[in-house]
Amino acid sequence: MSHFSPALRAKAEATVALYPKKRSALIPLCHLAQGQDGYLTEAAMVEIGELCEVTAAEVRGTATFYDMLHTDPVGKYVVGICTNIACMLAGGDDLLEHAEQRLGCAVGGTTTDGLFTLEETECLADCDIAPCVQVNHRFVRTTTPEALDALLDELAAGGRVDEIPSHGTLIRVERTVGLQVPKDVIAEERAAAGAAQAARMEGSK
Amino acid sequence: MSTTIVTARRAFDDSFTIERALATGAYEGLKKALSMTPEAVCAEVDAASLLGRGGAGFPAGRKWSMLRKNPTTYLVINGDESEPATFKDHYLIERDPHQLVEGVIIAAYALQVTQAFIFIRGEFALGLERVTQAINEAYAHGALGRNIFGSGFSLDLVVHPGAGAYICGEETALLESLEGKRGFPRIKPPFFPAAIGLYGEPTVVNNVETVSNLPWIVSNGGAAFAALGEGRSTGTRLFALSGDVERPGVFEVEMVKSTFRDLIERPELGGGVRGGKAVKAIIPGGVSAPWFFPEDLDTPLGQDEVAAKNSMLGSGSIVVMDETRCMVRAAWRITKFFSRESCGQCTPCREGSGWLERVLYRLEHGGGRMEDVDLLLDLCDNIAPGLTWPPQQTTICVLGPSIPSSIHSAISRFREEFIAHVHDGGCRHGR
Ligand SMILES: Cc1cc2nc3c(=O)[nH]c(=O)nc-3n(C[C@H](O)[C@H](O)[C@H](O)COP(=O)(O)O)c2cc1C
Ligand code: SF4
Ligand code: FES
Numbered sequence: 001m002s003h004f005s006p007a008l009r010a011k012a013e014a015t016v017a018l019y020p021k022k023r024s025a026l027i028p029l030c031h032l033a034q035g036q037d038g039y040l041t042e043a044a045m046v047e048i049g050e051l052c053e054v055t056a057a058e059v060r061g062t063a064t065f066y067d068m069l070h071t072d073p074v075g076k077y078v079v080g081i082c083t084n085i086a087c088m089l090a091g092g093d094d095l096l097e098h099a100e101q102r103l104g105c106a107v108g109g110t111t112t113d114g115l116f117t118l119e120e121t122e123c124l125a126d127c128d129i130a131p132c133v134q135v136n137h138r139f140v141r142t143t144t145p146e147a148l149d150a151l152l153d154e155l156a157a158g159g160r161v162d163e164i165p166s167h168g169t170l171i172r173v174e175r176t177v178g179l180q181v182p183k184d185v186i187a188e189e190r191a192a193a194g195a196a197q198a199a200r201m202e203g204s205k
Numbered sequence: 206m207s208t209t210i211v212t213a214r215r216a217f218d219d220s221f222t223i224e225r226a227l228a229t230g231a232y233e234g235l236k237k238a239l240s241m242t243p244e245a246v247c248a249e250v251d252a253a254s255l256l257g258r259g260g261a262g263f264p265a266g267r268k269w270s271m272l273r274k275n276p277t278t279y280l281v282i283n284g285d286e287s288e289p290a291t292f293k294d295h296y297l298i299e300r301d302p303h304q305l306v307e308g309v310i311i312a313a314y315a316l317q318v319t320q321a322f323i324f325i326r327g328e329f330a331l332g333l334e335r336v337t338q339a340i341n342e343a344y345a346h347g348a349l350g351r352n353i354f355g356s357g358f359s360l361d362l363v364v365h366p367g368a369g370a371y372i373c374g375e376e377t378a379l380l381e382s383l384e385g386k387r388g389f390p391r392i393k394p395p396f397f398p399a400a401i402g403l404y405g406e407p408t409v410v411n412n413v414e415t416v417s418n419l420p421w422i423v424s425n426g427g428a429a430f431a432a433l434g435e436g437r438s439t440g441t442r443l444f445a446l447s448g449d450v451e452r453p454g455v456f457e458v459e460m461v462k463s464t465f466r467d468l469i470e471r472p473e474l475g476g477g478v479r480g481g482k483a484v485k486a487i488i489p490g491g492v493s494a495p496w497f498f499p500e501d502l503d504t505p506l507g508q509d510e511v512a513a514k515n516s517m518l519g520s521g522s523i524v525v526m527d528e529t530r531c532m533v534r535a536a537w538r539i540t541k542f543f544s545r546e547s548c549g550q551c552t553p554c555r556e557g558s559g560w561l562e563r564v565l566y567r568l569e570h571g572g573g574r575m576e577d578v579d580l581l582l583d584l585c586d587n588i589a590p591g592l593t594w595p596p597q598q599t600t601i602c603v604l605g606p607s608i609p610s611s612i613h614s615a616i617s618r619f620r621e622e623f624i625a626h627v628h629d630g631g632c633r634h635g636r
Contacts, residue, residue: 018363020320021404026385027368031327052385065387067369068327080328085492085524086290086447088538122371122542123289124328127445127522128453137330170330170366173337180350181319181359 003043008036012051017178022052026062030069034168039070067121068137075110075117076166077155079103082132084123090130090143096120098145102152115156117167136167208433210421210441211414212457214301221335223342226303232348234420238311239356241423246315250419252427254439259283259374259412260491260520262508268409269316271399278406280313280321281383281398284413285367285374287326288491289542291522293443294413296455298325298332301417302339306362308416310348311423313360316409320361323413324379327367336364371546375602376410378548389548390602414443414521434460438507442521444468449527451476461507465489465497468506469525482527486618490519492539493607495594496614515594531634533626536615537565543608554605557588561612568623571631578616578623585609 002009012032016025029051033044040063042056049056063069081099083092096118100106103116110117126132129141133148135155142148154160165172214220214229223231238246251266282305286294297305305323313321325333340362343349351359365383367373373382377391380403395401402408418440422430431439438460446468447453456474458467465487469475478484487497495516497504504514511518526535544558561584567573582592589596589606592613596606616623626632 018361021384023385024365024383027382028366030368031366054385062385062387063368065370066327066367069368083538084289084542085488085535085538086453088534089448089524089526089530122545123287123291125286125292125295125326127290127292127447128455130447130453134328137328139331170327171333171337173334173341175337175364176341177344177350179320179361180344181361183319 003041003047004033005036008032011174012048014175014178016051018175023054026052026054026059027066027069030059030063030066031168031170034069035170036168038076038166038168039073045071073110073114074167075115077115077135077164078117078119078137078167079152080119080121080124080134080137082121082124082126082130084121084127086123086127087131092131095131095133095143095145095148099148102145102149116152135164137170138164140164207459207462208441209457210430211297211301211304211417211443212455213421214304220300221302221339223303223339223346226301227346230424231303231420232307232343232346234423235307235310235314235348236354238314238423239354239358243315243317246311246423249422249427250315253418253422253430254427254437255415255418255422255430256438256508257412258414258418258442258521259376260288260493262518265411265415268397268399268411269312271397272316272407272409276317276407278318278320279403279408280309280316280318281376281380281403281408281410282309282321282323282413282416283374283376283379283410284323284325284329284332285371285379286413286520287371287374287546288493288520288522289539290445290447290488290524291491291520292445292447293455293521295329295332296443296445297413297417298329299335302332302336303343304417304420305336305413306339306343307348308419309362310343310353310360311419312409312411312416313362314353314358318409319359320363322383322403323362323364324373324383325364325366327369333364333366340364370548371542372548372602372604375604378602379410380408387548389550390604392601434462435505435507436461437509442506442518444506445520445522446475446525447522448525449479449482449530450525451479458506461505461510464503464505465523466502468523469502475525478525478527480527482529484525485528485530486526486532486535486614488522488524488526488611490517491522492524492542493517493603493610494519495610496618498618517595529634531569531632532615532619532622533565533569534632534634536611537562537569539611540565540608543604547604551600551605553588554600554608557584557605558608560584561608565612568626569632573623573627573631575624575627577627578620581612582616585612 045059373388378388382388398408544562
């Protein structure tokens with residue numbers, strides 16, 4: 001039995017087919033699995049291992065290297081606040097402290113209702129609107145405690161679901177085409193194109 | 206009005222859509238490129254003297270020429286942008302994905318590659334969606350896939366999401382990550398993935414901004430690009446300006462023709478230091494770069510010009526710190542970043558960054574000792590012997606030797622501030 005839903009399984013297989021080697025799909029599949037479950041479950045890692053032809057232990061060993069991949073449950077909304085240099089100069093530490101108080105959890109923790117996980121992030125490459133805040137990797141641009149509070153209220157009340165999907169969902173645009181250029185046809189096409197070009201250049205002389 | 210190349214669609218809110226892109230000339234450069242030989246396209250890029258925009262500033266044409274003898278197998282675009290205070294690729298990825306896609310196709314044609322990847326930092330959810338959309342549209346438009354625009358050239362392009370690790374910006378770590386592994390930089394030599402890259406095959410890695418310049422270069426000619434700027438720094442460059450300025454943001458300026466002062470002070474650019482304060486220090490090219498001070502403000506924004514002052518233009522990010530800022534705190538925060546992001550393969554980097562971070566922490570937060578200042582320099586010297594610029598390489602990648610830059614800069618210039626932290630039992634500045 002597949003842990004992935006049928007639709008997700010199909011998407012996962014299509015993703016694997018985009019790469020010359022299956023293992024390359026490992027991280028994209030981890031994102032897909034997080035989209036279904038919110039984090040990387042044991043069952044998902046087993047299935048990803050099967051799809052990428054590596055062991056589940058290798059999936060785990062790889063996934064734990066990366067900040068965005070969670071092998072333990074996280075809140076529906078992961079709130080990341082940057083305190084790196086540009087955001088530090090704009091009061092990032094104060095905003096983070098405010099968020100800790102407001103949510104009643106420390107950095108790395110999750111609220112008791114399971115709604116919010118708070119993270120202190122490194123630079124998110126949005127340093128002109130500082131301090132930078134992301135919710136589920138969407139830039140929300142709430143640079144003041146008041147704006148952040150208003151957003152958290154809105155999310156808690158079930159708002160902005162279109163803009164900020166629950167944690168794990170990363171890319172909502174589906175790729176519509178598979179690979180179009182099979183390696184074996186390429187050699188032939190190349191030769192034909194080369195000959196055509198040579199002929200064109202000959203003709204233009 | 207100065208020339209804009211990569212931000213030419215800046216005025217349009219819908220610059221990321223295919224409709225707007227096509228209405229403003231997207232894919233015309235590609236059509237022109239396809240009417241030329243791949244060698245001729247390479248020659249234009251050589252003539253443009255386009256330097257890589259990812260940090261190291263290596264000429265794109267030269268990098269490509271290493272492959273011309275080899276059949277290149279892969280082209281990988283680096284959109285991992287995680288160097289602190291660098292946010293120009295973020296702009297290009299979200300605001301002009303078709304320009305990026307067009308640039309990738311042109312590069313792929315010049316290199317005769319049939320599969321290319323755009324690696325985009327996982328935290329750019331919107332950027333990932335926009336580039337995925339642009340790729341779908343490019344296939345539908347005939348700009349990707351089989352027999353592009355009837356030219357006989359074929360290419361597949363795949364967008365690949367990262368998952369949160371600064372080190373994956375280093376090109377060999379990026380390739381490891383793209384192979385589905387942990388982002389551990391590879392041992393050099395080979396110094397370029399051109400020799401051994403993705404799956405051990407020859408690979409070119411170029412930055413997002415680098416390839417975003419290609420549609421313009423092909424359309425207008427390499428000579429027109431080289432006519433902008435001065436010396437080795439040709440064309441324009443994006444600068445990400447942040448920190449204590451009135452108007453932080455991404456600005457495209459002609460290379461060498463403006464100075465740090467212009468960028469910070471001109472009303473249409475940075476608009477001056479916030480609140481009319483004075484500059485205390487500037488980080489000129491990403492946090493790996495040695496700092497600049499008020500006397501360096503008139504340095505032109507050019508690669509060699511900044512190198513001549515013993516720093517680097519690096520990733521094009523400039524952080525301004527005003528006269529009220531605590532330099533211990535700035536050095537501590539940057540070091541904390543390195544300590545967190547070190548991949549852990551090399552002892553000087555892994556242990557050194559953690560140790561430095563702890564010493565800086567106690568200076569900033571109370572508990573610092575008088576000998577700490579020299580201890581910091583001593584530790585830095587262990588990571589980058591001699592504390593020269595560019596630094597001595599003791600580790601697998603240059604993350605390690607970059608750690609001392611901010612600490613060494615801050616202590617050399619503001620030693621008394623460090624001493625005061627010891628006397629005062631921590632920082633007087635507040636945050
Ligand atoms: C620690 C480290 C981080 C890097 N991060 C990035 C990055 O985020 N984006 C980037 O384009 N290059 C980054 N680079 C530089 C790349 O290794 C590589 O030189 C660059 O992508 C090549 O593209 P270019 O020649 O077009 O500049 C980084 C290098 C190091 C050592
Ligand atoms: S220098 Fe640091 S980041 Fe680079 S490979 Fe060594 S441990 Fe990893
Ligand atoms: S320093 Fe915070 S987003 Fe860049």
